Amino acid sequence: MKSFLRIINILLLVTALAAGAFCAWMWQAGGRFPEEKYAQEAESLRAQAETRRAETAAAVAAQEENAAALRSDLRSAGEEGAALAERLTDLRAEQEEKAARLETLTLDVEGASSIYERMLTLRKEYAQTIRQLEEKIVAGESDVKICYWTLDDGPTYHTQQFLDAAREMGVYVTFFTSREANDSAYNDDPAVERDLLRQEAMAGHAIQNHSNSHQYSLVAGNLYTMGMDSFKEQVLLQDEWIYECTGLKPDIFRFPGGSAHAFSRLPREEVLAFLEENGYVWIDWSCDIFDNARADQTAQTEYANAVYEVKTMDIAVLLSHDWNANTLSAFQRAVPVLKEAGYVFLPLFSESWTIGNTEIVFS
Protein backbone atom coordinates (compact mmCIF):
# COMPACT_ATOMS: atom_id res chain seq x y z
CA MET A 1 0.00 0.00 0.00
CA LYS A 2 2.72 2.40 0.91
CA SER A 3 4.63 1.58 -2.26
CA PHE A 4 1.51 2.04 -4.33
CA LEU A 5 0.92 5.43 -2.82
CA ARG A 6 4.45 6.41 -3.42
CA ILE A 7 4.21 5.51 -7.10
CA ILE A 8 0.90 7.36 -7.44
CA ASN A 9 2.33 10.42 -5.75
CA ILE A 10 5.37 10.37 -8.00
CA LEU A 11 3.12 10.23 -11.04
CA LEU A 12 0.95 13.00 -9.62
CA LEU A 13 4.02 15.13 -8.97
CA VAL A 14 5.07 14.74 -12.58
CA THR A 15 1.56 15.62 -13.72
CA ALA A 16 1.46 18.65 -11.46
CA LEU A 17 4.76 19.84 -12.86
CA ALA A 18 3.49 19.36 -16.39
CA ALA A 19 0.29 21.23 -15.58
CA GLY A 20 2.29 24.00 -14.02
CA ALA A 21 4.45 24.19 -17.11
CA PHE A 22 1.32 24.34 -19.30
CA CYS A 23 -0.12 27.10 -17.16
CA ALA A 24 3.10 29.06 -17.26
CA TRP A 25 3.35 28.62 -21.02
CA MET A 26 -0.19 29.88 -21.57
CA TRP A 27 0.36 32.83 -19.25
CA GLN A 28 3.54 33.70 -21.07
CA ALA A 29 1.87 33.32 -24.48
CA GLY A 30 -0.80 35.78 -23.39
CA GLY A 31 1.83 38.24 -22.38
CA ARG A 32 3.63 37.92 -25.70
CA PHE A 33 0.47 38.34 -27.85
CA PRO A 34 1.25 41.04 -30.54
CA GLU A 35 -1.86 43.15 -29.91
CA GLU A 36 -0.03 46.30 -30.98
CA LYS A 37 0.86 44.76 -34.33
CA TYR A 38 -2.74 43.84 -35.03
CA ALA A 39 -3.89 47.33 -33.95
CA GLN A 40 -1.35 48.98 -36.21
CA GLU A 41 -2.42 46.82 -39.13
CA ALA A 42 -6.08 47.67 -38.56
CA GLU A 43 -5.25 51.33 -38.20
CA SER A 44 -3.23 51.25 -41.38
CA LEU A 45 -6.12 49.64 -43.23
CA ARG A 46 -8.57 52.19 -41.87
CA ALA A 47 -6.25 55.01 -42.90
CA GLN A 48 -6.09 53.58 -46.42
CA ALA A 49 -9.88 53.33 -46.44
CA GLU A 50 -10.15 56.94 -45.28
CA THR A 51 -7.77 58.05 -48.03
CA ARG A 52 -9.84 56.17 -50.58
CA ARG A 53 -13.02 57.74 -49.28
CA ALA A 54 -11.48 61.19 -49.55
CA GLU A 55 -10.41 60.40 -53.10
CA THR A 56 -13.91 59.17 -53.84
CA ALA A 57 -15.45 62.35 -52.44
CA ALA A 58 -13.03 64.45 -54.50
CA ALA A 59 -13.83 62.47 -57.64
CA VAL A 60 -17.59 62.81 -57.00
CA ALA A 61 -17.20 66.53 -56.35
CA ALA A 62 -15.18 66.89 -59.52
CA GLN A 63 -17.87 65.06 -61.47
CA GLU A 64 -20.63 67.16 -59.98
CA GLU A 65 -18.62 70.26 -60.62
CA ASN A 66 -18.15 69.24 -64.21
CA ALA A 67 -21.85 68.52 -64.59
CA ALA A 68 -22.80 71.78 -62.87
CA ALA A 69 -20.32 73.66 -65.01
CA LEU A 70 -21.84 72.09 -68.08
CA ARG A 71 -25.33 72.94 -66.96
CA SER A 72 -24.50 76.48 -65.91
CA ASP A 73 -22.25 77.28 -68.77
CA LEU A 74 -22.82 75.35 -71.89
CA ARG A 75 -19.71 76.89 -73.36
CA SER A 76 -17.71 74.37 -71.34
CA ALA A 77 -19.38 71.62 -73.37
CA GLY A 78 -17.35 72.12 -76.50
CA GLU A 79 -18.16 73.87 -79.77
CA GLU A 80 -21.70 72.61 -79.93
CA GLY A 81 -22.28 73.75 -76.37
CA ALA A 82 -20.84 77.17 -77.12
CA ALA A 83 -23.07 77.55 -80.16
CA LEU A 84 -26.09 76.40 -78.18
CA ALA A 85 -25.25 78.77 -75.35
CA GLU A 86 -25.04 81.67 -77.76
CA ARG A 87 -28.36 80.79 -79.37
CA LEU A 88 -30.03 80.37 -75.98
CA THR A 89 -28.71 83.74 -74.81
CA ASP A 90 -30.04 85.41 -77.94
CA LEU A 91 -33.38 83.65 -77.67
CA ARG A 92 -33.77 84.53 -74.00
CA ALA A 93 -32.95 88.17 -74.71
CA GLU A 94 -35.42 88.19 -77.58
CA GLN A 95 -38.05 86.57 -75.39
CA GLU A 96 -37.46 89.10 -72.62
CA GLU A 97 -37.65 92.01 -75.02
CA LYS A 98 -40.81 90.73 -76.66
CA ALA A 99 -42.45 89.88 -73.34
CA ALA A 100 -41.75 93.41 -72.15
CA ARG A 101 -43.14 94.80 -75.39
CA LEU A 102 -46.24 92.63 -75.05
CA GLU A 103 -46.72 93.83 -71.50
CA THR A 104 -46.43 97.43 -72.61
CA LEU A 105 -48.79 96.81 -75.50
CA THR A 106 -51.26 95.04 -73.24
CA LEU A 107 -51.18 97.99 -70.89
CA ASP A 108 -51.67 100.28 -73.86
CA VAL A 109 -54.67 98.23 -74.97
CA GLU A 110 -56.09 98.31 -71.46
CA GLY A 111 -55.40 102.03 -71.32
CA ALA A 112 -56.97 102.58 -74.72
CA SER A 113 -59.98 100.46 -73.78
CA SER A 114 -60.53 102.46 -70.64
CA ILE A 115 -59.50 105.87 -71.96
CA TYR A 116 -62.91 107.36 -71.18
CA GLU A 117 -62.86 106.20 -67.54
CA ARG A 118 -59.23 107.27 -67.16
CA MET A 119 -60.01 110.65 -68.64
CA LEU A 120 -62.87 111.16 -66.15
CA THR A 121 -60.65 110.09 -63.26
CA LEU A 122 -57.92 112.44 -64.37
CA ARG A 123 -60.45 115.25 -64.74
CA LYS A 124 -61.40 114.78 -61.09
CA GLU A 125 -57.77 114.73 -59.99
CA TYR A 126 -57.08 117.83 -62.08
CA ALA A 127 -60.02 119.64 -60.51
CA GLN A 128 -58.86 118.67 -57.02
CA THR A 129 -55.36 119.92 -57.78
CA ILE A 130 -56.79 123.25 -58.88
CA ARG A 131 -58.81 123.31 -55.67
CA GLN A 132 -55.60 122.85 -53.66
CA LEU A 133 -54.04 125.81 -55.44
CA GLU A 134 -57.14 127.91 -54.76
CA GLU A 135 -57.01 127.04 -51.07
CA LYS A 136 -53.36 128.05 -50.89
CA ILE A 137 -54.19 131.36 -52.54
CA VAL A 138 -57.14 131.98 -50.21
CA ALA A 139 -54.92 131.16 -47.23
CA GLY A 140 -52.35 133.66 -48.49
CA GLU A 141 -49.77 130.92 -48.95
CA SER A 142 -49.24 131.41 -52.68
CA ASP A 143 -48.52 134.40 -54.84
CA VAL A 144 -50.30 132.79 -57.79
CA LYS A 145 -53.55 134.40 -58.94
CA ILE A 146 -56.23 132.69 -60.97
CA CYS A 147 -58.47 134.06 -63.67
CA TYR A 148 -61.36 131.87 -64.76
CA TRP A 149 -62.18 133.49 -68.06
CA THR A 150 -65.68 132.41 -68.95
CA LEU A 151 -67.26 132.74 -72.39
CA ASP A 152 -71.04 132.51 -72.49
CA ASP A 153 -73.60 131.69 -75.18
CA GLY A 154 -71.44 129.73 -77.63
CA PRO A 155 -70.61 128.05 -79.73
CA THR A 156 -70.58 130.86 -82.28
CA TYR A 157 -68.66 131.79 -85.41
CA HIS A 158 -66.04 133.35 -83.11
CA THR A 159 -65.54 130.25 -81.00
CA GLN A 160 -62.90 128.87 -83.33
CA GLN A 161 -60.96 132.10 -83.06
CA PHE A 162 -61.19 132.03 -79.29
CA LEU A 163 -59.91 128.45 -79.35
CA ASP A 164 -57.01 129.41 -81.59
CA ALA A 165 -56.14 132.43 -79.44
CA ALA A 166 -56.30 130.38 -76.22
CA ARG A 167 -54.04 127.75 -77.74
CA GLU A 168 -51.54 130.35 -78.93
CA MET A 169 -51.44 132.01 -75.52
CA GLY A 170 -51.38 128.68 -73.64
CA VAL A 171 -54.43 129.39 -71.49
CA TYR A 172 -57.60 127.55 -70.52
CA VAL A 173 -61.08 129.05 -70.45
CA THR A 174 -64.60 127.93 -69.62
CA PHE A 175 -67.42 127.87 -72.16
CA PHE A 176 -70.90 128.26 -70.72
CA THR A 177 -72.67 126.93 -73.79
CA SER A 178 -76.20 127.51 -74.98
CA ARG A 179 -77.31 125.65 -78.07
CA GLU A 180 -80.02 128.02 -79.22
CA ALA A 181 -78.68 131.28 -77.84
CA ASN A 182 -77.24 132.24 -81.18
CA ASP A 183 -79.19 130.18 -83.68
CA SER A 184 -81.11 133.12 -85.09
CA ALA A 185 -78.03 135.29 -85.35
CA TYR A 186 -75.62 132.73 -86.79
CA ASN A 187 -77.78 130.02 -88.28
CA ASP A 188 -75.45 127.48 -86.75
CA ASP A 189 -74.78 124.13 -88.34
CA PRO A 190 -75.27 121.27 -85.80
CA ALA A 191 -72.22 119.41 -87.11
CA VAL A 192 -70.06 122.53 -86.81
CA GLU A 193 -71.40 123.16 -83.32
CA ARG A 194 -70.62 119.58 -82.30
CA ASP A 195 -67.15 119.91 -83.75
CA LEU A 196 -66.55 123.16 -81.89
CA LEU A 197 -67.65 121.65 -78.59
CA ARG A 198 -65.34 118.67 -79.12
CA GLN A 199 -62.48 121.02 -79.96
CA GLU A 200 -63.13 122.89 -76.72
CA ALA A 201 -63.02 119.61 -74.81
CA MET A 202 -59.90 118.35 -76.58
CA ALA A 203 -58.06 121.59 -75.81
CA GLY A 204 -58.73 121.04 -72.09
CA HIS A 205 -61.25 123.85 -71.65
CA ALA A 206 -64.30 123.39 -69.45
CA ILE A 207 -67.71 123.09 -71.11
CA GLN A 208 -70.61 123.99 -68.88
CA ASN A 209 -74.37 124.47 -69.09
CA HIS A 210 -75.96 127.86 -69.83
CA SER A 211 -79.40 126.44 -70.77
CA ASN A 212 -80.69 125.44 -74.18
CA SER A 213 -82.74 128.47 -75.12
CA HIS A 214 -81.13 131.29 -73.12
CA GLN A 215 -84.55 133.01 -73.35
CA TYR A 216 -84.91 134.78 -70.05
CA SER A 217 -86.91 137.72 -71.34
CA LEU A 218 -89.74 138.52 -68.99
CA VAL A 219 -92.24 138.53 -71.84
CA ALA A 220 -91.51 135.61 -74.14
CA GLY A 221 -88.74 133.79 -72.33
CA ASN A 222 -89.21 130.10 -71.56
CA LEU A 223 -86.61 129.93 -68.84
CA TYR A 224 -87.98 131.76 -65.84
CA THR A 225 -91.50 132.95 -66.73
CA MET A 226 -93.12 129.72 -67.85
CA GLY A 227 -92.72 127.75 -64.67
CA MET A 228 -90.35 125.13 -63.31
CA ASP A 229 -91.10 122.50 -65.92
CA SER A 230 -90.02 124.80 -68.73
CA PHE A 231 -86.88 125.77 -66.84
CA LYS A 232 -86.02 122.13 -66.14
CA GLU A 233 -86.57 121.23 -69.77
CA GLN A 234 -84.17 123.94 -70.96
CA VAL A 235 -81.49 122.89 -68.50
CA LEU A 236 -81.80 119.19 -69.33
CA LEU A 237 -81.93 119.76 -73.10
CA GLN A 238 -78.61 121.57 -72.91
CA ASP A 239 -77.21 118.92 -70.58
CA GLU A 240 -78.10 116.15 -73.03
CA TRP A 241 -76.81 118.08 -76.01
CA ILE A 242 -73.42 118.72 -74.39
CA TYR A 243 -73.19 115.06 -73.42
CA GLU A 244 -74.18 113.88 -76.90
CA CYS A 245 -71.60 116.14 -78.52
CA THR A 246 -68.71 115.71 -76.08
CA GLY A 247 -69.33 112.62 -73.97
CA LEU A 248 -68.80 114.89 -70.97
CA LYS A 249 -71.38 115.62 -68.33
CA PRO A 250 -71.43 119.35 -67.45
CA ASP A 251 -71.68 120.04 -63.73
CA ILE A 252 -71.89 123.84 -63.41
CA PHE A 253 -74.96 125.77 -64.45
CA ARG A 254 -74.89 129.49 -65.08
CA PHE A 255 -78.27 131.19 -65.14
CA PRO A 256 -78.73 133.32 -68.28
CA GLY A 257 -78.93 136.90 -67.05
CA GLY A 258 -77.61 135.83 -63.69
CA SER A 259 -79.13 133.95 -60.78
CA ALA A 260 -81.07 136.98 -59.54
CA HIS A 261 -83.27 136.83 -62.65
CA ALA A 262 -84.05 133.20 -62.04
CA PHE A 263 -84.66 133.47 -58.32
CA SER A 264 -86.95 136.45 -58.77
CA ARG A 265 -89.26 134.33 -60.96
CA LEU A 266 -88.77 130.75 -59.89
CA PRO A 267 -88.86 129.16 -56.42
CA ARG A 268 -85.23 129.30 -55.33
CA GLU A 269 -85.27 126.15 -53.21
CA GLU A 270 -86.96 124.14 -55.93
CA VAL A 271 -84.47 125.37 -58.54
CA LEU A 272 -81.50 124.52 -56.34
CA ALA A 273 -82.92 121.09 -55.47
CA PHE A 274 -83.46 120.39 -59.15
CA LEU A 275 -79.91 121.39 -60.04
CA GLU A 276 -78.48 119.30 -57.22
CA GLU A 277 -80.54 116.27 -58.24
CA ASN A 278 -79.04 116.55 -61.70
CA GLY A 279 -75.46 116.82 -60.53
CA TYR A 280 -75.08 120.57 -60.81
CA VAL A 281 -73.69 123.42 -58.78
CA TRP A 282 -74.24 126.94 -60.06
CA ILE A 283 -72.17 130.08 -60.43
CA ASP A 284 -72.59 133.68 -61.55
CA TRP A 285 -69.38 135.70 -61.91
CA SER A 286 -67.18 137.94 -59.80
CA CYS A 287 -66.16 140.42 -62.49
CA ASP A 288 -67.47 141.46 -65.88
CA ILE A 289 -65.88 142.54 -69.12
CA PHE A 290 -69.16 144.34 -69.93
CA ASP A 291 -69.45 143.08 -73.48
CA ASN A 292 -73.14 142.30 -73.39
CA ALA A 293 -75.43 145.01 -72.09
CA ARG A 294 -73.63 148.13 -73.11
CA ALA A 295 -73.52 148.78 -76.85
CA ASP A 296 -70.86 151.45 -76.55
CA GLN A 297 -68.19 149.02 -75.49
CA THR A 298 -65.18 148.76 -77.75
CA ALA A 299 -62.35 146.28 -77.80
CA GLN A 300 -60.27 148.84 -75.93
CA THR A 301 -62.83 149.39 -73.18
CA GLU A 302 -63.44 145.67 -72.84
CA TYR A 303 -59.72 145.09 -72.54
CA ALA A 304 -59.46 147.82 -69.93
CA ASN A 305 -62.48 146.38 -68.06
CA ALA A 306 -61.01 142.90 -68.06
CA VAL A 307 -57.61 143.98 -66.78
CA TYR A 308 -59.02 146.39 -64.22
CA GLU A 309 -61.72 144.02 -62.92
CA VAL A 310 -59.59 140.93 -62.71
CA LYS A 311 -56.74 142.71 -61.00
CA THR A 312 -58.99 143.57 -58.07
CA MET A 313 -59.06 139.94 -56.93
CA ASP A 314 -56.77 136.94 -56.50
CA ILE A 315 -59.32 134.47 -57.85
CA ALA A 316 -61.52 136.01 -60.50
CA VAL A 317 -64.44 134.56 -62.44
CA LEU A 318 -64.66 136.87 -65.42
CA LEU A 319 -67.86 137.07 -67.47
CA SER A 320 -67.60 137.53 -71.24
CA HIS A 321 -69.33 136.30 -74.40
CA ASP A 322 -67.82 134.46 -77.32
CA TRP A 323 -70.14 135.96 -79.93
CA ASN A 324 -68.51 139.36 -79.50
CA ALA A 325 -65.64 140.21 -81.86
CA ASN A 326 -64.47 142.99 -79.53
CA THR A 327 -64.24 140.44 -76.74
CA LEU A 328 -61.95 138.30 -78.87
CA SER A 329 -59.65 141.27 -79.33
CA ALA A 330 -59.84 142.13 -75.63
CA PHE A 331 -59.11 138.53 -74.76
CA GLN A 332 -55.99 138.51 -76.95
CA ARG A 333 -54.72 141.74 -75.38
CA ALA A 334 -55.74 141.21 -71.75
CA VAL A 335 -54.40 137.69 -71.27
CA PRO A 336 -50.69 138.57 -71.75
CA VAL A 337 -51.04 141.58 -69.46
CA LEU A 338 -52.76 139.52 -66.76
CA LYS A 339 -50.23 136.73 -67.13
CA GLU A 340 -47.52 139.30 -66.60
CA ALA A 341 -49.34 140.33 -63.42
CA GLY A 342 -49.13 136.74 -62.12
CA TYR A 343 -52.48 135.36 -63.24
CA VAL A 344 -52.94 131.86 -64.55
CA PHE A 345 -55.96 130.87 -66.65
CA LEU A 346 -57.62 127.60 -65.72
CA PRO A 347 -60.83 125.73 -66.56
CA LEU A 348 -63.68 126.00 -64.07
CA PHE A 349 -64.84 122.72 -62.56
CA SER A 350 -67.51 122.06 -59.95
CA GLU A 351 -64.84 121.32 -57.31
CA SER A 352 -63.67 124.94 -57.52
CA TRP A 353 -63.48 127.04 -54.38
CA THR A 354 -65.31 129.78 -56.32
CA ILE A 355 -68.56 127.79 -56.22
CA GLY A 356 -70.55 129.49 -53.47
CA ASN A 357 -67.72 131.93 -52.83
CA THR A 358 -68.07 134.21 -55.82
CA GLU A 359 -69.05 137.78 -55.25
CA ILE A 360 -71.67 138.45 -57.89
CA VAL A 361 -71.27 141.43 -60.15
CA PHE A 362 -74.14 142.36 -62.42
CA SER A 363 -73.61 144.06 -65.69
Next chain:
Amino acid sequence: MSARHAVHRKKKSAGSVAAGLVLMVLLLAVTAGAVYMGLQFRSRYIQRRGEAEAAVAAAQAELEEAQAQYAAVDPDDPANAQRLTDIREKVLSEAREEEQKLRDELAELDAALKDTEAKLAELESDEDYAYYKAIYDSYAEGKAYVEELLADH
Protein backbone atom coordinates in the same frame (compact mmCIF):
# COMPACT_ATOMS: atom_id res chain seq x y z
CA MET B 1 9.12 -9.30 18.85
CA SER B 2 6.92 -8.36 21.64
CA ALA B 3 3.33 -7.59 21.24
CA ARG B 4 3.99 -4.07 22.27
CA HIS B 5 6.61 -3.63 19.61
CA ALA B 6 4.29 -5.10 17.00
CA VAL B 7 1.60 -2.63 17.94
CA HIS B 8 4.13 0.21 17.65
CA ARG B 9 5.18 -0.88 14.18
CA LYS B 10 1.58 -1.22 13.07
CA LYS B 11 0.85 2.34 14.21
CA LYS B 12 3.93 3.70 12.35
CA SER B 13 2.90 2.02 9.09
CA ALA B 14 -0.61 3.50 9.28
CA GLY B 15 0.85 7.00 9.74
CA SER B 16 3.00 6.64 6.68
CA VAL B 17 0.00 5.66 4.55
CA ALA B 18 -1.97 8.65 5.79
CA ALA B 19 0.85 11.02 4.91
CA GLY B 20 1.04 9.48 1.46
CA LEU B 21 -2.67 10.03 1.03
CA VAL B 22 -2.45 13.65 2.11
CA LEU B 23 0.40 14.24 -0.32
CA MET B 24 -1.63 12.61 -3.07
CA VAL B 25 -4.56 14.94 -2.37
CA LEU B 26 -2.28 17.93 -2.39
CA LEU B 27 -0.67 16.92 -5.66
CA LEU B 28 -4.10 16.38 -7.19
CA ALA B 29 -5.21 19.83 -6.11
CA VAL B 30 -2.11 21.52 -7.47
CA THR B 31 -2.45 19.68 -10.75
CA ALA B 32 -6.12 20.62 -11.10
CA GLY B 33 -5.38 24.26 -10.28
CA ALA B 34 -2.54 24.44 -12.79
CA VAL B 35 -4.68 22.85 -15.51
CA TYR B 36 -7.56 25.22 -14.77
CA MET B 37 -5.39 28.32 -14.83
CA GLY B 38 -3.62 27.13 -17.96
CA LEU B 39 -6.95 26.69 -19.69
CA GLN B 40 -8.05 30.13 -18.54
CA PHE B 41 -4.90 31.74 -19.93
CA ARG B 42 -5.37 29.87 -23.19
CA SER B 43 -8.98 30.90 -23.50
CA ARG B 44 -8.10 34.52 -22.89
CA TYR B 45 -5.31 34.30 -25.46
CA ILE B 46 -7.67 32.89 -28.05
CA GLN B 47 -10.22 35.61 -27.31
CA ARG B 48 -7.68 38.42 -27.67
CA ARG B 49 -6.36 36.99 -30.88
CA GLY B 50 -9.91 36.66 -32.23
CA GLU B 51 -10.70 40.26 -31.35
CA ALA B 52 -7.51 41.56 -32.92
CA GLU B 53 -8.07 39.52 -36.07
CA ALA B 54 -11.69 40.71 -36.24
CA ALA B 55 -10.56 44.33 -35.97
CA VAL B 56 -8.10 43.79 -38.78
CA ALA B 57 -10.78 42.04 -40.85
CA ALA B 58 -13.24 44.91 -40.25
CA ALA B 59 -10.64 47.44 -41.32
CA GLN B 60 -9.92 45.32 -44.36
CA ALA B 61 -13.63 45.24 -45.23
CA GLU B 62 -13.84 48.97 -44.74
CA LEU B 63 -10.93 49.45 -47.12
CA GLU B 64 -12.46 47.13 -49.68
CA GLU B 65 -15.73 49.04 -49.52
CA ALA B 66 -13.87 52.34 -49.96
CA GLN B 67 -11.97 50.82 -52.88
CA ALA B 68 -15.22 49.76 -54.47
CA GLN B 69 -16.75 53.21 -54.03
CA TYR B 70 -13.72 54.82 -55.53
CA ALA B 71 -13.75 52.39 -58.42
CA ALA B 72 -17.27 53.59 -59.21
CA VAL B 73 -16.07 57.17 -59.68
CA ASP B 74 -12.45 56.64 -60.65
CA PRO B 75 -11.79 59.29 -63.32
CA ASP B 76 -9.17 57.03 -64.91
CA ASP B 77 -11.76 54.33 -65.42
CA PRO B 78 -13.11 54.49 -68.99
CA ALA B 79 -16.58 53.65 -67.73
CA ASN B 80 -16.54 56.75 -65.57
CA ALA B 81 -15.20 58.90 -68.38
CA GLN B 82 -18.17 57.69 -70.39
CA ARG B 83 -20.45 58.78 -67.58
CA LEU B 84 -19.16 62.34 -67.89
CA THR B 85 -19.72 62.17 -71.62
CA ASP B 86 -23.25 61.01 -70.89
CA ILE B 87 -23.80 63.97 -68.61
CA ARG B 88 -22.49 66.29 -71.31
CA GLU B 89 -24.86 64.73 -73.82
CA LYS B 90 -27.73 65.03 -71.38
CA VAL B 91 -26.93 68.70 -70.73
CA LEU B 92 -26.71 69.39 -74.44
CA SER B 93 -29.95 67.54 -74.99
CA GLU B 94 -31.66 69.58 -72.30
CA ALA B 95 -30.27 72.75 -73.87
CA ARG B 96 -31.63 71.71 -77.26
CA GLU B 97 -35.02 71.07 -75.69
CA GLU B 98 -34.88 74.49 -74.03
CA GLU B 99 -33.96 76.07 -77.34
CA GLN B 100 -36.96 74.46 -78.99
CA LYS B 101 -39.18 75.48 -76.10
CA LEU B 102 -37.93 79.06 -76.35
CA ARG B 103 -38.57 79.06 -80.09
CA ASP B 104 -42.12 77.80 -79.50
CA GLU B 105 -42.70 80.42 -76.83
CA LEU B 106 -41.30 83.11 -79.11
CA ALA B 107 -43.67 82.01 -81.85
CA GLU B 108 -46.53 82.33 -79.36
CA LEU B 109 -45.22 85.73 -78.25
CA ASP B 110 -45.01 86.88 -81.86
CA ALA B 111 -48.58 85.83 -82.44
CA ALA B 112 -49.72 87.54 -79.23
CA LEU B 113 -47.79 90.68 -80.17
CA LYS B 114 -49.37 90.72 -83.60
CA ASP B 115 -52.85 90.30 -82.12
CA THR B 116 -52.26 92.94 -79.48
CA GLU B 117 -50.79 95.38 -81.97
CA ALA B 118 -53.77 94.83 -84.23
CA LYS B 119 -56.12 95.32 -81.31
CA LEU B 120 -54.33 98.50 -80.25
CA ALA B 121 -54.28 99.82 -83.79
CA GLU B 122 -58.00 99.16 -84.04
CA LEU B 123 -58.64 100.93 -80.76
CA GLU B 124 -56.41 103.85 -81.65
CA SER B 125 -57.97 104.27 -85.04
CA ASP B 126 -61.32 104.73 -83.36
CA GLU B 127 -62.45 108.35 -83.57
CA ASP B 128 -63.73 108.37 -80.00
CA TYR B 129 -60.43 107.03 -78.70
CA ALA B 130 -58.47 109.81 -80.39
CA TYR B 131 -60.96 112.33 -79.06
CA TYR B 132 -60.89 111.14 -75.44
CA LYS B 133 -57.13 110.65 -75.58
CA ALA B 134 -56.76 114.28 -76.64
CA ILE B 135 -58.89 115.38 -73.67
CA TYR B 136 -56.89 113.09 -71.38
CA ASP B 137 -53.61 114.57 -72.62
CA SER B 138 -54.89 118.11 -72.15
CA TYR B 139 -56.00 117.35 -68.59
CA ALA B 140 -52.64 115.69 -67.88
CA GLU B 141 -50.82 118.74 -69.17
CA GLY B 142 -53.05 121.09 -67.18
CA LYS B 143 -52.69 119.05 -64.01
CA ALA B 144 -48.91 118.98 -64.34
CA TYR B 145 -48.94 122.75 -64.83
CA VAL B 146 -51.02 123.31 -61.68
CA GLU B 147 -48.86 120.90 -59.69
CA GLU B 148 -45.84 122.90 -60.76
CA LEU B 149 -47.55 126.06 -59.55
CA LEU B 150 -48.33 124.39 -56.24
CA ALA B 151 -44.74 123.33 -55.82
CA ASP B 152 -43.09 126.54 -56.93
CA HIS B 153 -45.35 129.09 -55.28
